Amino acid sequence: MKPAARPVQRPHDAKLLIVEADGRLRHAVRAQLACHLRAGDLLVANDAATIPASLSGLHKRSGAVIEIRLAGRGSLAADDVREFTAVAFGSGDHHTPTEERPPPPPLQAGDAMVLGPLRATVLRMLEHPRLVALRFAGTPDAVWAGIARHGKPIQYAYVAQSLAMWDVWTPLAARPVAFESPSAGFALDWKLLTALRAGGIELATLTHAAGISSTGDPALDAKMPFDEPYHLPRQTVLAIARTQARGGRVVALGTTVTRALEHAASSGEPLRSGAGVATQRIDAHTALRVVDAIVTGVHESGESHYELLRAFASDAVLEHARAALEQHGYRSHEFGDSVLLARQRPATPRPAPRAVDASQLLEQSRPRLGSHHDKRPPEGRPEKALAISAPHVTPYLIATCN
């Protein structure tokens, strides 16, 4: 499939391939996403803003040019910006495919780097000559000033144009914690957010430090995804509980949301809000506990992103979808088209959702037992179960669903 080569987040002709829970495929217009979710569903988005995480400069000991891409940190705390996990590259830039970039100069603990106004030191090597733990000198304000002034968005060769920060921030972008865009969020705009509300579809968010997608080095790529900190707000936990109680679906807008929610659910306890670090891989062996469907970008099979989709559907279904994407010219990568993939109806019912403390719900509801895939939510707007009021908007702004 061809990558989308222009940094347009919402091309007017953006496509959405819908893979239903029974494996049937439908082609749709992505701007009408609200028409393809049901009243009572919950869409969960990642509101992370994208850090311009590519920093170029000099490796002092060798005098060689180096590019550092920030790729991880321990928490989302605003002042936790002195130590990062980073991937190092040699000379060149995004115009060269990552797998063809020369390696960085040999690195070792104690090495100093000058990256524009920033001064960085290698704390230790992380079991690969290009993977380092890095420390920045200066106060948090000074580090952010340096990143803001000198950093560029991480980007790849399939987009020739140099990206600006406005190209890589989703419309919901809040705190700057993502190393690359949580690009499923490119599907959103405020018109769509308004349409979701009008359609009785709830929106909730979490903040997750979306990591980098590729390093060009297979051994390094195999170590990914790195540990990714996230924050799951209490309001989102309550929204999930309400959704499950009324039989709606929890729809993750992107792989980062999936990773964060499934990590938060993995302890076996009722879903807890707060800070966490997603350390798990999601693949064909993963039993999803929370997420019922995912909206995600189009990627080639064999990529790590694809492995996550195997938790939702069999290889046969994914191959059927892949063939349809190819045949219909869907564009891949972050500025490309999207897929709405429902968790395939299991042969055996999945375990009962964990009982939710009823006092945490905003209105009366009973915990549901058994699989809630067998029951469709009520048609049209559910009565009172939703605490969403219809907005006062000019009618023409609401896209009509056909």
Added chain:
Amino acid sequence: MNTRDPSSTSSVHGLRVAITGGTSGLGLALVGTLHHRGAAVAFVARQVHHIRDVERQYGGTHGIPGDVSQKDEIHPIAMRITAALDGLDVLINNASSLGPVPLALLADTDCEDLETALATNLVGPFRLTKAVLGALAASAREGRQGLVINITSDAAATPYAGWGAYGASKAALSHMSRIWDEELRPHGVRVQAIDPGDMDTPLHALAVPDADPASLKRPADGAQEIVTFLESVQAEKAPAL
């Protein structure tokens, strides 16, 4: 000068506020008043040495060099705001340009001076609001706040000869505020234009050099009125704070 009242029960205590044009006039007074009330404050201005002075005067505030009239400075400014404050509850678009200085009749105003007034007073606030809108919407979802205050002027409403570029740009800002408030209300974010009245500020002195300062409001009083408004809005929104 750095007198914060630790026993303050102000409802803006802990509120995350960003102010543009924060090193002089009303903006500086807002930085000081909010800081004194225990708010977490970030401010934007163009001159680094002024920024350092204000940071020294109000220790703990975050000064961010930047020019809101420049498109490519907006996202770096927005990122530094949300990084410094760990999110954002209130944006105050205060940085203003008169356009032509000295003030000029419209027919004598260079187009470029009109464009400067529009760039700083309308498009800058528009772009910065868009860039931090995600953070403000997050604040609203969390039940904290989610408010944009756009500083306007009587010149936006009354046709004063000589105030064309400034007046027109502030009128546009005012009307944009009303439409945006309408559009964002379902999402919990509010947009409010506030006219603080004529104040004894460097901007006013540039516009009316022979004005009698004694006849003008003090910026501290203008700031106090805005903070009182913020306190009342915050007390409604989050009474438990």
